[in-house]
Amino acid sequence: MNSNVGIVIVSHxxxxxxxxxxxxxxxxxxxxxxxWCGGAPGGGLGTNVEEILAAINRxxxxxxxxxxxxxxxxxxxxxxxxxxxxxxxQNRVVVCNAPIVEGAVMAATEASAGSSLEEVRRTAEExxxx
Amino acid sequence: xxxxxxxxRRLIKAVAERVIVxxxxxxALDRAIGDGDHGLNMxxxxxxxLADLDKFSVMPLDESLKGMGMALVMKVGGASGxxxxxxxxxxxxxxxxxxxxxxxxxAFAAAVDAVKARGKSDVGxxxxxDVLVPVLAVLQxxxxxxxxxxxxxxxEAATATIPVRAQxxxxxxLGERSIGHMDPGARSASLMVCAVMDVMEGRA
Numbered sequence: 602m603n604s605n606v607g608i609v610i611v612s613h614x615x616x617x618x619x620x621x622x623x624x625x626x627x628x629x630x631x632x633x634x635x636x637w638c639g640g641a642p643g644g645g646l647g648t649n650v651e652e653i654l655a656a657i658n659r660x661x662x663x664x665x666x667x668x669x670x671x672x673x674x675x676x677x678x679x680x681x682x683x684x685x686x687x688x689x690x691q692n693r694v695v696v697c698n699a700p701i702v703e704g705a706v707m708a709a710t711e712a713s714a715g716s717s718l719e720e721v722r723r724t725a726e727e728x729x730x731x
Numbered sequence: 732x733x734x735x736x737x738x739x740r741r742l743i744k745a746v747a748e749r750v751i752v753x754x755x756x757x758x759a760l761d762r763a764i765g766d767g768d769h770g771l772n773m774x775x776x777x778x779x780x781l782a783d784l785d786k787f788s789v790m791p792l793d794e795s796l797k798g799m800g801m802a803l804v805m806k807v808g809g810a811s812g813x814x815x816x817x818x819x820x821x822x823x824x825x826x827x828x829x830x831x832x833x834x835x836x837x838a839f840a841a842a843v844d845a846v847k848a849r850g851k852s853d854v855g856x857x858x859x860x861d862v863l864v865p866v867l868a869v870l871q872x873x874x875x876x877x878x879x880x881x882x883x884x885x886x887e888a889a890t891a892t893i894p895v896r897a898q899x900x901x902x903x904x905l906g907e908r909s910i911g912h913m914d915p916g917a918r919s920a921s922l923m924v925c926a927v928m929d930v931m932e933g934r935a
Contacts, residue, residue: 641808
C-alpha cells in the first residue's frame with residue numbers, strides 16, 4: 602500500500618480528467634495513488650457524486666486524498682462526496698482551490714516526496730490567482 | 732408528519748413535471764450567464780425522482796424528502812444536485828411531527844440554512860437563495876392567503892435577480908455581464924414553489 606497522499610482529478614469532462622491524469626503520470630510517475638472521473642450521471646458533461654466517491658476510494662491512502670476540480674459543480678459535488686464518506690475518512694480528504702491541471706501536477710509532485718495532506722494542498726493552492 | 736398518499740404523489744409529480752416542462756427555459760437562462768447545463772441537469776434529476784414516484788409517494792414524508800434529495804444529489808450532475816438535494820434532505824430531517832405552519836416554517840428555515848452552507852452563499856448573490864429566503868419570510872408571516880402569496884413571492888424574487896450582479900457559481904465569472912439575466916437557480920426554485928402551491932390550491 603502506497604503511503605503517499607493520493608490525488609483525485611474531477612472534471613466536467615472525462616477527456617479533461619483523463620488528460621490531466623496522464624500528465625501527472627508522465628511528469629510525476631507512479632509513486633502517487635491517482636484516480637480521475639468526469640462526466641454527468643448517464644453521460645454528457647458534468648460530475649457524478651457516485652463516481653467521485655469511487656475515485657476517492659481508488660486513490661485512497663492513509664495519508665489522505667487531495668481532490669483537484671475544474672468548475673462550480675465539480676467542487677460542490679466533491680464536497681458532497683466527502684460528506685458521504687465514513688467518518689474516519691472524511692477528515693482526510695480535501696478539495697484544493699487550484700487550477701485542475703497545474704494543481705494536479707504540483708500536488709502530485711509534493712505528494713511523491715512523502716509530504717502531508719496539508720503540505721500537498723498548500724503547494725497546489727500556491728497556484729491560485731491572487 | 733403524514734400526508735395523504737394521493738396528495739403526496741400529486742405534489743411530487745407536480746414539482747418534477749414543472750421543472751422538466753421548463754427544461755428549455757432553464758437551459759436558455761443558464762446559457763446566458765452560466766454553462767447552459769442547469770435545465771438538463773435538473774431534468775435528469777427529476778426524471779430520476781419520477782422513475783421512483785410510486786416509492787416516494789407511499790413513504791413517510793420525511794423519508795420521501797430525504798430519498799428524493801439523495802436522488803437529486805446522485806443524478807443531477809451539477810452543483811444544483813447537492814444544493815437542491817441538501818434542501819430536500821434537510822427539510823425531511825426537520826419536518827415537524829404534526830403539520831402546522833410554525834413547524835413547517837422552522838423546517839423550511841433549516842432547509843434554507845442547509846443550502847446556504849452547501850453553496851457557501853447567502854442572500855443577494857444571485858442564486859436560488861434569493862428565492863428561498865423571501866419564501867421563508869412569507870411562511871413565517873402569519874397573515875392569510877398563504878398559497879397565493881408564496882407563489883407570488885417566489886416569482887417576484889426570481890425576477891428581482893435580473894439586475895443583480897452574480898457573486899456565486901459560474902455566473903460570477905462574468906462580473907458585470909451577469910446583470911440583466913434572471914438567475915436559473917432562482918427560476919427553478921420559483922417553479923417548484925409555485926408547483927406545490929398549485930396543487931395545494933387545487934389548480935393541478
